[in-house]
Amino acid sequence: MYAKSLMRAFERAAEIILEADGRATALTGAGISVASGISAFRGSQGLWDKYDPLEFAEISSFKRQPEKVWEMLGEMLAVVEKAHPNKAHKSLAELEKKGLLQSLITQNVDGLHQAAGSRKVIEFHGATRHLCCLDCDWRWVNFKISESKSLPPRCEECGAILKPDVVFFGEPIPKWALLEASAAAEKAKVMLVIGTSANVHPAAEMPILTKRSGGRVIEINLEPTDLSGPVADLTILGPADQVLPEIIAACKRLNSNE
Numbered sequence: 001m002y003a004k005s006l007m008r009a010f011e012r013a014a015e016i017i018l019e020a021d022g023r024a025t026a027l028t029g030a031g032i033s034v035a036s037g038i039s040a041f042r043g044s045q046g047l048w049d050k051y052d053p054l055e056f057a058e059i060s061s062f063k064r065q066p067e068k069v070w071e072m073l074g075e076m077l078a079v080v081e082k083a084h085p086n087k088a089h090k091s092l093a094e095l096e097k098k099g100l101l102q103s104l105i106t107q108n109v110d111g112l113h114q115a116a117g118s119r120k121v122i123e124f125h126g127a128t129r130h131l132c133c134l135d136c137d138w139r140w141v142n143f144k145i146s147e148s149k150s151l152p153p154r155c156e157e158c159g160a161i162l163k164p165d166v167v168f169f170g171e172p173i174p175k176w177a178l179l180e181a182s183a184a185a186e187k188a189k190v191m192l193v194i195g196t197s198a199n200v201h202p203a204a205e206m207p208i209l210t211k212r213s214g215g216r217v218i219e220i221n222l223e224p225t226d227l228s229g230p231v232a233d234l235t236i237l238g239p240a241d242q243v244l245p246e247i248i249a250a251c252k253r254l255n256s257n258e
């Protein structure tokens with residue numbers, strides 16, 4: 001059982017979402033996938049604790065020594081491939097199905113939103129399941145490391161070592177993703193910010209865009225962030241895989257009271 005104040009917060013979130021009448025979007029980050037066994041890159045036990053991002057996540061270092069970077073990528077892709085969506089991913093898919101969420105912007109590269117059933121997903125930082133060739137633009141769609149016979153995987157056209165189609169440090173966010181995400185943020189009457197401190201640009205601008213266009217921001221995070229207070233209209237502190245199902249339950253209660 002939750003404290004009364006928390007129950008009220010779930011209900012308030014549900015009210016705001018229902019008032020938006022479908023014009024809602026979400027911005028998700030690493031925090032939403034932690035319950036699926038994918039540890040956040042930053043922070044203790046993150047991937048960057050083990051591998052120096054300067055050495056492994058910079059595009060210049062991938063270009064210089066792709067075999068070495070694939071040691072880290074191999075480990076990362078294997079973890080992602082085994083992961084299953086959790087209740088937070090499933091709740092967002094349910095909101096979309098109910099017509100209450102029109103899009104979802106994610107900073108994650110794990111594909112778990114799609115695995116949960118979300119359809120309108122804007123992958124801001126790309127996805128690990130697709131590989132691309134830096135030399136000739138050949139793409140390997142839905143690569144599976146568990147079925148891969150040799151690593152690192154190579155381009156079938158030119159033989160170059162392939163790169164997961166994710167945004168490395170030093171690479172720009174794909175232009176179409178930025179355009180789509182900005183449009184979604186501006187259109188939204190409410191943005192749910194989930195499992196991200198939203199301090200990495202340009203993802204950080206998305207809640208601000210919603211706010212400037214007159215929309216509201218609901219934040220669901222374990223700890224307060226820079227958004228709490230100045231930007232967020234409502235901050236709920238707690239794990240997303242517990243909070244989101246409660247908000248959906250509150251939506252159902254409100255709807256049945258009408």
Ligand SMILES: [Zn+2]
Pocket residue numbers: 133134135136137138155156157158159160
């Ligand atoms: Zn190629």
